[in-house]
Amino acid sequence: MELLEILECSPPLTREPLDAEQAAGVARVFKALGDPVRLRILSIVASRAGGEVCVCDITDAFELSQPTISHHLKVLKEVGLLTSERRASWVYYRLVPETLGELSALLTLPTSRPADGPASLTATAAAVSR
Amino acid sequence: MELLEILECSPPLTREPLDAEQAAGVARVFKALGDPVRLRILSIVASRAGGEVCVCDITDAFELSQPTISHHLKVLKEVGLLTSERRASWVYYRLVPETLGELSALLTLPTSRPADGPASLTATAAAVSR
DNA sequence: CACCTATTTCGATGGATGTCTATCCGAAGG
DNA sequence: CCTTCGGATAGACATCCATCGAAATAGGTG
Numbered sequence A, B: 001m002e003l004l005e006i007l008e009c010s011p012p013l014t015r016e017p018l019d020a021e022q023a024a025g026v027a028r029v030f031k032a033l034g035d036p037v038r039l040r041i042l043s044i045v046a047s048r049a050g051g052e053v054c055v056c057d058i059t060d061a062f063e064l065s066q067p068t069i070s071h072h073l074k075v076l077k078e079v080g081l082l083t084s085e086r087r088a089s090w091v092y093y094r095l096v097p098e099t100l101g102e103l104s105a106l107l108t109l110p111t112s113r114p115a116d117g118p119a120s121l122t123a124t125a126a127a128v129s130r
Numbered sequence C: 001c002a003c004c005t006a007t008t009t010c011g012a013t014g015g016a017t018g019t020c021t022a023t024c025c026g027a028a029g030g
Numbered sequence D: 001c002c003t004t005c006g007g008a009t010a011g012a013c014a015t016c017c018a019t020c021g022a023a024a025t026a027g028g029t030g
Helices: A003-009 A020-033 A036-046 A055-060 A066-078 A097-106 B003-009 B020-033 B036-047 B055-060 B066-078 B097-106
Strands: A052-054 A082-087 A090-095 B052-054 B082-087 B090-095
Touching: A003 A020, A003 A097, A020 A036, A020 A066, A020 A097, A020 B020, A020 B036, A036 A052, A036 A055, A036 A066, A036 A090, A036 B020, A052 A055, A055 A066, A055 A090, A066 A082, A066 A090, A097 B097, B003 B020, B003 B097, B020 B036, B020 B066, B020 B097, B036 B052, B036 B055, B036 B066, B036 B090, B052 B055, B055 B066, B055 B090, B066 B082, B066 B090
Parallel strands: none
Antiparallel strands: A052 A090, A082 A090, B052 B090, B082 B090
16 A cells, blocks of 8 residues: 555545544654654755755765664665665665655644634634643 | 744745754744644644643543653743633643744745746745745 | 542563674676 | 666664563552
């Protein structure tokens, strides 16, 4: 089952509950985003003007071993957030914008007409936990 | 350090790289979303018409022990995605829409002007997160 | 106060995960 | 070929995490 398909078929969280299969697929992608190093890698690739980044450039941006960076890139690639291409001796990674867009849509709030969405509620963000 | 603050100060991933501190904060929230059970819980609460859900209702929706559900609710609360309120014997959870909205904004693609790449640095002023 | 119900907290445990070193692979140049 | 260089894989290790059962807490009701 292709992860991007699952993302495309999953309604926004605020619209209706996810079923178990959708949740399993979506969770795999969010889990990939749940690491600071991977988030930074993704933002480096996503914000790069040319659209692609060489692995060596990414490795230089962290004080981590090269295999560790390679591992994180693999994770981001497996969930469909990045693709890679080898040219000559170097490997270039680039963003898969569709996946990122689907994730964003999944978290979208209902259109902010106060009486609209099923989950429109008067914001009570004051109460803090802990 | 308040997590919602970090989210508010973090630019979209496609705009510029996250620094280490931002990435650490954002990763905590995504990590909370990186579990299928928590995703389903969140979608149940977020899509509930009344806006709030009793713990007992959530527990009934899963074949997991009640302490396990309580643990997941605690995680979602600690990262600012849910709040809880006790009334009589029951505890009700509700969504914090601001946090979800900030996350969605973080993953937003740059305004889709076809000529620009997904990481066009010039079109950055458009996407604002509040 | 004693009891019941709803929920949280505690402690333990098996499995996943991030990181490292060492090693391997693939491409380019002698 | 042999070497070198960029990058991926393999294996090891420490830590984290989802889950459970047991116990503690809080509110409601006798």
